[in-house]
Amino acid sequence: LGKTVLVSRFAEFHRLAAFLNRCTSKPVGIVLSIGLLNELFKAKWSENLAGGLLESFGRLFKSSLSLYVFPWANRRNGEIVTAESFIAPAEQRHLYRHFLDNGMIRSVPCPHPELLAYTSRDVKHLISEGDPKWREFVPEAAQEIAARRGAGV
Incomplete structure (x- = not known):
């Protein structure tokens, strides 16, 4: 797609946004799961900020950053949960409604909802077990790297 990608495990998204905004003046998008979206609303990520959660979100969305949220399938009832x-x-x-209505949080479409039955942990387990089924979930361009790294993916 011609986009620069950074894969990160950095948990404080407002600090990640500040870092990315120092690196570019172009719009920034962060792709995350419903689970991580839910985490953003927890006080533990903003307890070091005087303005708490509001300050955290203010810093996050300060420079036209957008969150792109991919859907999740609830394994208990089969419901597909989207950003909406x-x-x-x-x-x-x-x-939250304000963020949605103003395009700060956007849904990533999922043309193959059957794939949502598997999480990244499931795929990682398939790789570590040597089950060839994992190749169904990993883009061909990334399969060689994933196979080389094995369970360390």
Whole structure:
């Protein structure tokens, strides 16, 4: 797609956004799961900020950053949860609605919802077990690297 990609395990998204905004003046997008979206609303990620959660989100969306949220399949009931159907904590629902309505949080379409039955952990387990089924979930361009790294993916 011709885009620069950074894979990170950095948990404080407002700090990651600040770093990325120092590196470029172009719009930045962060792709994340419903699970990580839910994490953003937890106080532990903003307890070091005087303005708490509001300051955290203010810093996150400061420079036209967008969050692209891919859907999740609830294994218990089969429901597909998207950015639009995600239910934010009660006290932040209006704030979340604001982010959605203003394009700060966007859904990533999923043309193959059957793939949502598998998580990255599931695929990693298939790789570590040597099960060839993992190749169904990993783009061909990345398969060689994944096979070389094995369970360390």
